[in-house]
Structures are given as C-alpha cells and as structure tokens.
Amino acid sequence: MNIEELVIKLRILRDKGFLPTKRTGVNGVSCTLKQELNNLGKFELELKTSKKNTNEMLTLFIKEPLSVPVRGKDKYLLQHFGTHSKKDNIERELYTTIGSTKFNSQGFKLVTKNEKIKLIHLEKEIEIFWDRKLLQQIFEAKIGQVVLILADFKGEGYDEEFHYNTAYLLKGFNYDGFVEAIRHEFIKVDLRMVMNKNFKVKNHGTSFRVIKSKLPLCFKEVIKII
Template identity: 35%
Template sequence: MKGYSSLIKKLKAIKKMGYIKTHRAGNTGIGKTLEDLLGITENNIPGPNAQMIELKSARKNVSSMLTLFTKSPLPRKANSVLLERFGYESRRGNHKKELHTTVSAKEFNTLKGKTGFKIVIEEDRINLVTSQNEVVGYWDKETLKKSFERKIPKLLYVKADSRGSGSNEKFWFNEAWLLSGFNFGSFVRLLQEGTILVDIRIGQYPDGRAHDHGTGFRVLPAKLDLCFKHREKIL
C-alpha cells in the first residue's frame, strides 16, 4: 500500500467486485478478507498528510459490537478483586475462575442469577458500582480520552453487506467513512445512554493471578460514527 490515495482507489475497485467469499470463517473473517484485498498485514494504514489511521470493518445490520479500545479498571488490583468477589468457575473445567460480563449505565447486570454492578458516571470518573453503592473499580475520564485518541486518531470505517455463513460467507464492501476528531463528550453521552457498553473479560493464570483478556468499551457498528466530530464519506 503506497498511500492514502491508492487505498481509496483500491476500495472503489473492491466495491465493483461485488460479493467476495470470506478468507476466514467466523467473526474476524470480514477484517481478514478486507486486509487481504487491500494488501496490508496490519490494521494501521497510511492516511492523509502521512498520518497513520486505523482500519475497521463491520457487517451491516448486525447486533455484534465493535471494540473501541481496551482499558483495565483502576485501582491496579481491581481485576483481582472483581475476579475474587464476582468470578465463577471457568466453563473450561480447569478449576480456574473467570468473569465474563457486560456492564451498562442503564441498569445493573446479573451474575449467576444475582445482581452484579453497573456504570455510574461522575464528573472525573466512570465507576463500576454494586447495588450497595460500592465502587469496585473505575476509569479516570482523562485517561480514557487519551487512550481513545492514541488508539484511534483517525478511523477508516468500511461496511459490508454479507450473506451466507461460516466458510461460505460472502461480503460486499460497499460503504466507507473517514472518521476523525474523537468527541469525548459524545462518548460519555453514549455510555450514559447504554449505547456504549463495557465488556469485562477476566481469567486466571495457572498461578492464580487475574488475567485481563481485554476489558473493552464497545459500541454497535451503526453508532460508531457518533463518537467522532468529522465524518467524510469515501464510498
């Protein structure tokens, strides 16, 4: 990939190709297929003015969510506390504990039939709060803002119609947007509305220590553009 202009030309050529069979079965097939077609090996690509931009792709009209970025909660031992207090025996049958749950600001979630926790947004922090109003983890707003800006300063977001499933799934990459200017105010509002959710994924190392598998802030593909101030349609 020589540069941004050649990337856009390639995307327009890919659109004209119509439906293309996936290069990999499963959820990651769409990203793998697009990267192969573009001739890139990572999802950071050259953008305008020599800036690198993130490449993301998504199926249209699906309920699966996109990860904006991952960030473990604070304080430093929060994952260990969450795993100890709310974790349960791993489904792998390895006698280890795990905690896989989705958290919203709209309502408390449920963990093994019991009330878990929810997101509560304060002036400077985003808290994980139990039904007893106990803060069991938090994220500093300024840290989150910097994490997003560092991870996705600009985003080339490619959408595709899909049909079929598994190894027979096919994609038609027919829409693309260049998104920039992360809007932290919109991010917080979408989190408050329950449009952005937090997926907590904690496992356990063989020695018993908590292992963060990627606590992610996630959003529906159709709402991703609302996190950015500037949106330019490419396809």
C-alpha cells in the same frame, strides 16, 4: 499506500458489487476485504471492517479504571463478586460484561456522571471509574485515526457475499459521542480477572468493546470517503 490511493481502490471495489467470502465466520468480512485490496502493504491508518446492521463488536482499547482506594481494587472485586472456579489452580474468577441500561447478573452497571464513566454495584458501594482525561489519553494513544469500511451482506457460511460500498475516515476523540454510545449500550465493558489458590490476582485486562457500525459515534470528524 496513502488515503487517496485507498479511496481509489475502495471505489473500484464498490463497483464490483457482491463478492464471495474468502473465509467463513466473523472474520470473513475483513479477510475478504484484505485479499481484495491485495493486502495493502504498509498503510498509514488503521482499517476496521464491519457488516452493516449487525451487533458484531470490536475491542476499542484495554484500560484499567481509577479507584478509591487506589490499591487492592482487583482483589476486592474478586473476593466480593467473583465466583468459585472449577479450575484446579484458580480460586475465584470474574468474567462479566457490563452495560448501562440495567444491572447485569452479577450486579454491575455503568453510569455516566460528572465527566466520568462509573462502575457501580447493586448491593455494595464501590468507587471505580474512568474520567474524561484518562479516556481521551488512551483513545488517542491506541486509536487515533481510523478508516471504517462497511459492507452489505447476503448468504451464510461458504455462500456468504459482501458488497463493500461505504467507508468513513474517522478522526479525533468525541467524548460526548462516546458517552452517548455507552448510554445506548453500543459500548460495553468487560472485566476479566482471576485469583489463584495463593490469592494472587491476575487481571487479563478491562476492555471497552463497541458495536463496529457504531464506531463513528466516538469520533469528532466523520468524513465519508465512498
């Protein structure tokens, strides 16, 4: 199915009004859409679905930051900022969500400066960052073009209903919009790593997550298709 065929299906779906959910929980809006579109088959673009006016988040991509020195970043973070784990085989762990408006409970904060997204700490000086080139490379490799479909909703649980009435075709990485989303905490970063009893580190991936409805901020072209 191509974009033209998708637009036709979405317009038909829009005209149906509110539709009962096919599944309860946070995946209801995407599961219901998929079934209503008859599972689409192979589609050339990635689809993202969200309820309007909610703070539901999705993972944009997973990318480890650059650091100075280059080696030993994860072990340093765990040794200085990780907490002791109650798990038998884990010595320390660091699971934390980081925004830009204030330092979090573990002392981390994001700042945007000189075309870098920097991770800073309240008490210790650290040199950990993602620069513009790195972010553009990973964004274009992992995301590229996206169709974002938004739905009004009402009810809860098994009684929830969705009206799929807005959709955008999103193209091209917008670094300035990405930075603006970070400054407003529409995008946050998750650190997820552990150190075992032998002091070996396992990083589960540093992820950038965005409020679904704010995804268009990250793109140069935002084309309304319904």
